[in-house]
Amino acid sequence: MNARKAIQLAAKGDEMEHQATERLPPKDLSANDSPRKAIQSVETGVRVLRALMDCPRDGAHLRDVAEKSGLSRSQAHRYLLSFVNTGVVEQKVQNGRYALGEFSVRIGMAALARVEPVRIAGDNLASVLEELQTTGLLSVWGNYGPTVIRWIDGGLPLFTSLHVGSVLPLQASSNGILYLAHCSRALTRPVIAQERASGLVVSDDELERQIVQAREMGYATTQGTVVPGLSALSVPVLGSGNRLVATMSVLSRVQEKHFYSKPKIEKIRSAAMAASRAIGWQG
Amino acid sequence: MNARKAIQLAAKGDEMEHQATERLPPKDLSANDSPRKAIQSVETGVRVLRALMDCPRDGAHLRDVAEKSGLSRSQAHRYLLSFVNTGVVEQKVQNGRYALGEFSVRIGMAALARVEPVRIAGDNLASVLEELQTTGLLSVWGNYGPTVIRWIDGGLPLFTSLHVGSVLPLQASSNGILYLAHCSRALTRPVIAQERASGLVVSDDELERQIVQAREMGYATTQGTVVPGLSALSVPVLGSGNRLVATMSVLSRVQEKHFYSKPKIEKIRSAAMAASRAIGWQG
DNA sequence: CTATTCGTTGGACATTATGCAACTCTTTTC
DNA sequence: GAAAAGAGTTGCATAATGTCCAACGAATAG
Numbered sequence: 001m002n003a004r005k006a007i008q009l010a011a012k013g014d015e016m017e018h019q020a021t022e023r024l025p026p027k028d029l030s031a032n033d034s035p036r037k038a039i040q041s042v043e044t045g046v047r048v049l050r051a052l053m054d055c056p057r058d059g060a061h062l063r064d065v066a067e068k069s070g071l072s073r074s075q076a077h078r079y080l081l082s083f084v085n086t087g088v089v090e091q092k093v094q095n096g097r098y099a100l101g102e103f104s105v106r107i108g109m110a111a112l113a114r115v116e117p118v119r120i121a122g123d124n125l126a127s128v129l130e131e132l133q134t135t136g137l138l139s140v141w142g143n144y145g146p147t148v149i150r151w152i153d154g155g156l157p158l159f160t161s162l163h164v165g166s167v168l169p170l171q172a173s174s175n176g177i178l179y180l181a182h183c184s185r186a187l188t189r190p191v192i193a194q195e196r197a198s199g200l201v202v203s204d205d206e207l208e209r210q211i212v213q214a215r216e217m218g219y220a221t222t223q224g225t226v227v228p229g230l231s232a233l234s235v236p237v238l239g240s241g242n243r244l245v246a247t248m249s250v251l252s253r254v255q256e257k258h259f260y261s262k263p264k265i266e267k268i269r270s271a272a273m274a275a276s277r278a279i280g281w282q283g
Numbered sequence: 284m285n286a287r288k289a290i291q292l293a294a295k296g297d298e299m300e301h302q303a304t305e306r307l308p309p310k311d312l313s314a315n316d317s318p319r320k321a322i323q324s325v326e327t328g329v330r331v332l333r334a335l336m337d338c339p340r341d342g343a344h345l346r347d348v349a350e351k352s353g354l355s356r357s358q359a360h361r362y363l364l365s366f367v368n369t370g371v372v373e374q375k376v377q378n379g380r381y382a383l384g385e386f387s388v389r390i391g392m393a394a395l396a397r398v399e400p401v402r403i404a405g406d407n408l409a410s411v412l413e414e415l416q417t418t419g420l421l422s423v424w425g426n427y428g429p430t431v432i433r434w435i436d437g438g439l440p441l442f443t444s445l446h447v448g449s450v451l452p453l454q455a456s457s458n459g460i461l462y463l464a465h466c467s468r469a470l471t472r473p474v475i476a477q478e479r480a481s482g483l484v485v486s487d488d489e490l491e492r493q494i495v496q497a498r499e500m501g502y503a504t505t506q507g508t509v510v511p512g513l514s515a516l517s518v519p520v521l522g523s524g525n526r527l528v529a530t531m532s533v534l535s536r537v538q539e540k541h542f543y544s545k546p547k548i549e550k551i552r553s554a555a556m557a558a559s560r561a562i563g564w565q566g
Numbered sequence: 567c568t569a570t571t572c573g574t575t576g577g578a579c580a581t582t583a584t585g586c587a588a589c590t591c592t593t594t595t596c
Numbered sequence: 597g598a599a600a601a602g603a604g605t606t607g608c609a610t611a612a613t614g615t616c617c618a619a620c621g622a623a624t625a626g
């Protein structure tokens with residue numbers, strides 16, 4: 001939690017003008033970044049790495065790294081030098097450009113091995129729910145369709161038949177729409193067929209409309225179609241290769257018509273995106 | 284041309300001892316490491332990361348990090364603090380242990396995306412999977428063993444607990460057999476030891492038999508031993524000097540007993556060999 | 567209860583990062 | 597073809613910053 005705040009703080013220092021002559025006042029650095037005494041050079045170094053992360057495949061020019069990280073060229077050069085010395089960054093011999101190196105791969109592999117998608121998604125969901133003071137659930141694909149694997153009570157007292165293990169419908173549920181929007185037909189078709197055989201039918205046109213909308217907006221909603229009296233807003237948690245790993249759903253009562261305000265939606269979405277990034281998704 | 288000279292100079296300063304209790308004299312730091320002026324704190328920071336990398340997956344105590352990186356506790360604490368502030372490291376709330384964090388995953392994915400062999404092997408695998416209408420994965424050797432670095436859905440709807448970052452066993456997995464067949468004992472022995480300590484035991488004779496077979500046939504298979512209900516066929520991607528760079532695995536359901544027909548196996552093998560040649564293998 | 571051990575923090579001092587300017591080499595411009 | 601601009605790299609004086617020592621509160625053990 002502290003980390004996230006710190007990241008945002010650090011990110012803030014990026015929107016400065018990148019004129020050659022303008023520069024961050026050192027005071028701001030020491031004042032903003034961390035009240036607790038830490039190593040500024042390390043945090044600066046991470047800014048350099050961050051600048052290297054989104055650069056073309058053939059590497060970035062020193063000048064660009066300097067700009068993106070808000071450092072002077074000579075400063076950026078010194079940091080890159082240290083990273084090159086340690087193998088974190090490689091400097092291509094042909095063109096002199098910098099790019100993440102072999103050691104970065106190894107760090108990432110070690111970090112990846114620690115990743116537990118379900119736990120991470122669950123934690124992120126829990127913190128949003130606490131902030132919004134409501135209840136929600138986490139689902140993943142099971143043998144019979146989207147399956148609730150965590151139910152988190154966050155203040156909103158809800159009495160429903162939903163519980164861990166419940167299978168949610170694909171049609172007419174905000175969860176289901178996300179699976180339809182992100183998973184292959186081969187996966188969803190048999191489930192849809194079975195739902196329709198049991199009498200739950202939403203027209204193909206209507207489904208298609210909702211799918212398109214979910215892809216565009218990045219979330220899906222329902223009002224009372226799964227559980228009478230309950231609205232839900234669901235967001236996807238994606239893994240590497242844009243694979244749908246899980247969905248987060250935030251519940252509310254249908255009476256509270258304006259529960260899902262723009263800022264709330266943004267909070268929920270960014271929680272899901274934070275989880276996505278933490279498990280290897282790259283927008 | 285100036286760049287080339289500089290790069291060679293930089294490569295020199297990489298040999299550092301990792302003794303536990305010994306501390307590096309400050310003099311050595313400034314004298315040995317880099318003749319060129321760089322940021323010492325960054326290089327120290329990387330030492331801290333290196334210490335975190337070869338720690339158990341559930342995190343390391345501050346004291347262990349301090350020992351492994353050759354820093355005092357207070358010093359290590361300051362560095363970890365900065366890494367936590369930037370999201371590179373996470374400190375678990377429950378036990379206070381430190382482990383690589385979200386940002387490390389992102390750095391790693393960004394670095395992986397730039398690695399040529401991985402891209403080539405991934406592309407080749409993807410096209411085979413599309414042709415065979417099934418799902419598969421790419422793995423490379425990571426800190427804890429064979430690690431999934433790409434998961435490609437090619438039509439066969441599979442949802443398992445496997446994901447990018449999963450560490451596959453050496454024993455009883457088609458992937459693992461390939462690593463046993465192509466990598467040195469020194470690399471695999473500790474992992475085998477740990478697997479057996481956790482209860483996964485395949486007899487040495489049986490392993491040896493599978494290894495010999497894998498070397499002869501050029502591929503390895505499993506049925507349901509890693510993930511219940513899933514069969515896998517794995518082929519090696521080799522680099523120069525017959526080094527095992529990655530493995531490709533093609534999955535299917537165990538029910539489809541005759542999925543891996545001769546022509547299919549040939550397709551998969553030739554995809555791997557094409558990738559191998561593209562990255563410098565000369566069989 | 568005392569005695570350790572662990573994570574964490576404060577403060578003085580000396581090491582180290584900073585910013586400027588200069589230099590080399592390449593690329594662009596006229 | 598020479599000049600000018602831009603790239604990466606480096607020296608140096610100064611001031612900021614990391615280091616070390618010691619200490620504190622909280623666990624844990626004996």
